[in-house]
Amino acid sequence: MKALLIVDVQNDFCPGGALGAPGNDEVVPVINKIQDKFDVVVASKDWHPGNSVHFENWPVHCVANTKGAEFHPDLKTNKIDNIFLKGTGNKDDGYSAFEATSDNLTRYLKDKGVDELYVAGLTTDYCVKNTVLDAVKAFKTIVIEDGIRAVNANPGDGEKAINEMKQAGAKFIDSGKLN
Ligand code: VGL
Ligand code: ZN
Numbered sequence: 001m002k003a004l005l006i007v008d009v010q011n012d013f014c015p016g017g018a019l020g021a022p023g024n025d026e027v028v029p030v031i032n033k034i035q036d037k038f039d040v041v042v043a044s045k046d047w048h049p050g051n052s053v054h055f056e057n058w059p060v061h062c063v064a065n066t067k068g069a070e071f072h073p074d075l076k077t078n079k080i081d082n083i084f085l086k087g088t089g090n091k092d093d094g095y096s097a098f099e100a101t102s103d104n105l106t107r108y109l110k111d112k113g114v115d116e117l118y119v120a121g122l123t124t125d126y127c128v129k130n131t132v133l134d135a136v137k138a139f140k141t142i143v144i145e146d147g148i149r150a151v152n153a154n155p156g157d158g159e160k161a162i163n164e165m166k167q168a169g170a171k172f173i174d175s176g177k178l179n
Contacts, residue, residue, distance in 0.1 A: 003040040003114040005105075005135075006031055007097055007121030007128050009075050010045060012068035013151075014122075018061035021151060024122055025072055030147040030175050031120050032076040037178050040081055040112050042105070044097035045069060046127065047085035054093050062087070082108060086127075095130035106138050116140045120147030120175075125157040132165045145172040 012018040014025040035041050046062035047069060048054055062069040064085075071077060084100035087093065098105050109117065117139040119132055128148050135141040143165060150158025166172070 001039045001113040002037070002116045002118065003042060003109055003112070004031075004035060004038040004118045004120065005097060005131065006041070006043040006075070006080070007119060007131055008044055008046045008062075008123070009072050009121050010062055010068065011070055011072060012046075012061040014072050017068055018059045019123075019151060021123075021149065024149040025074075027121060027147050027149055028072050028074045030144065032074070034120075034144070034147075034175050034178055035076060035079045038079075038118065040109070040114055041079045042082050042084065042108070043071070043077075043080045044084045044086055044100060044105075044121075044127070044131070045071075046087045047102075048087045049090050052087075052090040054087060054090075057093070064088070084108075095127050096134045097127065097131040098134035109139065114139065116142065118142045118144060118173075118178075119170075120144035122149055124148045124150035125153075125161040126151060129161040129165060132170050133168050136169045141170045143170050143172045144175050144178075146175050 085102040
């Protein structure tokens with residue numbers, strides 16, 4: 001069984017948002033186009049309390065139940081089976097979708113019989129990377145290479161993250177090459 005995990009395609013990571021880099025919303029049409037190819041589609045949301053050590057490293061973003069934490073308005077959501085909320089604590093960053101507190105992502109996917117996990121979304125250098133580094137421990141993990149974008153707080157961070165994910169065993173595929 002093949003699952004697609006859509007990581008943090010939220011307003012605050014898109015242009016106009018607190019951490020929005022230009023072009024980050026380009027992942028939306030890519031992700032919309034491929035969703036029908038998967039048996040299971042799940043999504044994560046960065047979902048912070050108003051007060052968190054996370055905001056010592058970042059501008060305030062994706063505070064639970066705010067506009068910035070909503071999905072990008074053009075993201076197709078009707079196929080999403082479950083939304084995993086992460087970064088919900090106030091004592092750590094909680095970058096990985098596998099750190100979600102709303103439900104256990106590994107168990108959810110295993111219960112559905114998922115063995116191949118495809119990952120797309122935001123951002124390459126933080127939540128996509130940390131999610132993929134956890135995913136490879138439990139699933140064959142494939143990153144949709146045209147469906148991710150970086151924050152690039154330092155130039156080259158996105159490229160570095162891609163190399164780390166490859167080193168860890170993740171595969172990369174262009175969305176146009178999916179069966
Ligand atoms: C993220 C920075 C801060 C992400 C979350 O979703 O990649 N990046 N919080
Ligand atoms: Zn965050």
